[in-house]
Amino acid sequence: MQQLNVIGLDQHHAEQLAERLNQLLANYQVFYMNVRGFHWNIKGKEFFELHVKFEETYNDLLLKVDEIAERILTLGQRPLHAYSTYIKASEIIEVKDVHDGKACVREILDSYRVVIRLQREILEIASDANDEGTASLMSDYIKEQEKTAWMLTSYLG
Template identity: 40%
Template sequence: MATATNPAPQINIGIDEGTRAEIAAGVSRVLADSYSLYLKTHNFHWNVTGPMFNSLHMMFEEQYTELATAVDEIAERIRALGERAPGSYSEYQKLTAIPEETGSPEATEMIRQLVSDHETVARTAREVFALADEADDEPTADLLTQRMQLHEKTAWMLRSMLA
């Protein structure tokens, strides 16, 4: 444990402190978007109705379960970069680009919103990827690449349901 007489060791992973903080701030936006999408997807899982109920209920469960795992990995990357991971609704609200849904839209509107939201997370990850790539931060770049791939694929699958 770090104390006044025994400070925590400095982070020396080949990325300077300022760049690490900038990358972590970007990854915090990805975390906020991902957590907000998790919450919305879980809400839709609970409240979906109509003829597509069973398939959407199960699909939304798969999606929010994946997001629950992802937010942990994203937060742990922020910590590995030496920064505090945001972890409150108020922090996420300030950082996210995902609009909140407090009502119970019909199933096709839920799908439309989730398409847009998955695309939003992919765009946020893509913006932060540029910072990580420039800093040769391969672990963050890899995490962001995986997130972009997942969100783009999920958006495509959901979009296909609207065709």
């Protein structure tokens, strides 16, 4: 017999989605801190342009961190909340002492590749589970980030 959670999703699917969303959350947290560091430490002729872009990026990432955690809670599960746990669960690694603009942008692109791939996987699971809320969130993120990745790639030439 199928057990449904408070929003009418199969409990097993909700747990599976929350597990994957927690993995995504961990990646977003490390991604956020990396971009925050790029913002603080950028140097060179591209400083003014990239300093503003990195702030825009980390503010967006922080909003997504909150939305992902709230989606996990909506699924009736618990979001990860310790940075030590994020480091262990994240595919994105901590980046330290990077201040060259193009190197920072390349790191951001690498991080977008990771989160876009994870979001596509979550989108597929959510679709199979009839979880429109999670599917919609992932679809919105993917659409936005694909455009951002294209623009950053163009920036690098």
